[in-house]
Structures are given as structure tokens and as C-alpha cells.
Amino acid sequence: xxxxxxxxxxxxxxxxxxxxxxxxxxxxxxxxxxxxxxxxxxxxxxxxxxxxxxxxxxxxxxxxxxxxxxxxxxxxxxxxxxxxxxxxxxxxxxxxxxxxxxxxxxxxxxxxxxxxxxxxxxxxxxxxxxxxxxxxxxxxxxxxxxxxxxxxxxxxxxxxxxxxxxxxxxxxxxxxxxxxxxxxxxxxxxxxxxxxxxx
Ligand SMILES: N[C@@H](CCC(=O)N[C@@H](CS)C(=O)NCC(=O)O)C(=O)O
Numbered sequence: 265x266x267x268x269x270x271x272x273x274x275x276x277x278x279x280x281x282x283x284x285x286x287x288x289x290x291x292x293x294x295x296x297x298x299x300x301x302x303x304x305x306x307x308x309x310x311x312x313x314x315x316x317x318x319x320x321x322x323x324x325x326x327x328x329x330x331x332x333x334x335x336x337x338x339x340x341x342x343x344x345x346x347x348x349x350x351x352x353x354x355x356x357x358x359x360x361x362x363x364x365x366x367x368x369x370x371x372x373x374x375x376x377x378x379x380x381x382x383x384x385x386x387x388x389x390x391x392x393x394x395x396x397x398x399x400x401x402x403x404x405x406x407x408x409x410x411x412x413x414x415x416x417x418x419x420x421x422x423x424x425x426x427x428x429x430x431x432x433x434x435x436x437x438x439x440x441x442x443x444x445x446x447x448x449x450x451x452x453x454x455x456x457x458x459x460x461x462x463x
Contacts, residue, residue, distance in 0.1 A: 266290040266339075269310060269318040271297040272463040278329040278422045279317040279336075280459055282415060284452035286340040292459075329422075330365045333415040345415045353409055357416055360401070360408045364419035367394045372423070375433045398424075399439050406446050413450075421447040 268283060268290055270276035274297065283290045295301040295316050302314040311318040311327035318327040319335065326335060337346035347353035367388035374381070375391050383390040398420070407413045408420055424444055427434040434440070447453055 266336075267293055267320040269293045269295045269307065269316055269320075271295050271301070271316045272460050274316055275329050275422070276317040277425075277456060277460050278418055279319065279332045281422065281453050281456040282333045282336050282345070282418045284455045284459075285345055285413075285418065285450070286336050286343045287452075288340050288343075328365070330361055330419050333418050334361060337415040345413070345418075347409070347412070347414070353412070356409055357414055360416035361419055363398075364416070364423050368398070368420070368423045368427070371395070372427055372431075372433060376431075395434055399437055402439050402443050405439075405443065417447070421453070 266283070266288065268276070268279050270280060270292055271294065280292075295304070295307055295318075297316060301307065302316065307318070308314055310320065310325050313327060315327065317329055317332055319325070319332045321335070321339065324335070326332060334346070337343070341348070347357050370386070370388045371391045371394035374386075374388075381390075383393065388394050401408060404410065407417050409416065421444070424434070424440055425447065428436060428440060428444065
């Protein structure tokens with residue numbers, strides 16, 4: 265059975281939401297990062313970074329939430345959480361899946377600690393560019409790829425949920441609010457949040 269190493273109120277929510285969308289059985293293994301669980305040598309073998317989420321599926325081991333989401337989408341193709349091989353929509357699917365850790369996360373970090381970097385040197389440009397581009401891409405909706413919900417929405421939806429609702433570091437905009445409302449209407453996210461909050 266697939267195994268999710270997680271800790272509540274962390275980026276593990278992405279993998280939890282993804283697994284709930286996939287609708288397959290999985291086991292949750294608590295790695296309590298507030299109590300140093302990430303330093304357990306056995307866990308470090310699964311993720312040498314000592315961070316959650318991490319994931320096991322038989323002999324397959326991986327970490328990095330975008331990778332976990334992409335892995336689950338391919339592992340459970342019947343859930344339809346990624347465009348099929350050969351579908352040109354895979355181009356934008358990968359674009360937005362990688363945009364989350366590659367551009368949204370560093371832009372959020374930049375805002376948090378308020379550091380300056382030349383926008384042409386920073387891979388994400390700058391905070392405003394990232395969230396303006398994202399707002400433009402979500403304008404048409406309902407999802408980042410249009411009509412079809414995918415793993416890329418799990419990553420982007422979670423990032424906006426944290427950035428806007430939990431940390432308040434990104435200003436609300438009607439396009440983000442509408443997108444987050446659609447995310448919150450999904451039973452899989454509701455279940456994931458309930459699990460996360462129950463700890
Ligand atoms: N790049 C990783 C980041 C994971 C991450 O930073 N997780 C944090 C919790 S949100 C963590 O495990 N921190 C514990 C530590 O660094 O000791 C991902 O996207 O999955």
C-alpha cells in the first residue's frame with residue numbers, strides 16, 4: 265500500500281489532498297516535525313532532506329511534494345489527475361506543476377523575509393510578476409488547465425491557500441478567491457483538511 269510520511273499543518277497537505285483526489289487506499293505515517301521526527305535516521309533514508317511530505321510505494325521512495333503529486337497522478341491514471349501521454353495539455357500541466365515550487369514558493373519566501381534580488385537573475389522574477397502571471401492564467405478557469413482539474417491544481421491551490429488564507433502574504437483578488445472557493449468545494453480537499461486538522 266502507498267505510504268505517506270506526513271506532519272500536520274505542513275506542506276504535507278498537498279500530498280494528502282492528492283491522495284484523497286486519487287481515491288486509493290494509503291497509509292499515513294506521522295513524522296512529527298515539531299518533536300524532531302524528521303531526524304530519525306530511518307526517515308532520513310527516505311528523505312535525506314529530513315522534510316515532509318515523503319512517500320513510499322513498494323520499492324519506490326520519493327519526496328518533494330510536486331514530485332509526489334506527479335507520481336500519484338501517473339500511478340493512478342484512472343483518477344484522471346494528469347493529461348494522458350501524448351496529450352499536448354501535458355505541456356502546460358508540467359509548466360504549472362513546476363511553477364509552484366519553482367516560482368510561487370521562492371516568491372513567497374522573498375516576501376516573508378523581504379530580500380532583494382535582480383528579477384532577471386532570480387528564477388521566479390519577482391513576487392509581483394509571479395502572482396500577476398498566476399492571476400492571468402487562472403482568469404479563464406475553472407482550473408489551471410481549463411476545464412480539467414489536475415495535480416497542478418493541487419500544488420497551486422495549496423500554495424494559494426497558504427499564501428492567502430493562512431499567511432496573508434498575498435493580497436486577495438477576485439480571481440484567487442473564486443479559484444480557492446472551487447478548490448474548497450472539492451470533497452477531497454475537505455477530507456484532507458479534516459485529516460490535517462485532526463492531526
Ligand atoms: N520542497 C519540499 C519542502 C518540504 C518542507 O519544507 N517541509 C517542511 C514542513 S512544511 C519540513 O518538513 N520541515 C522540517 C524541517 O525542515 O526540519 C516540498 O515541496 O515538499
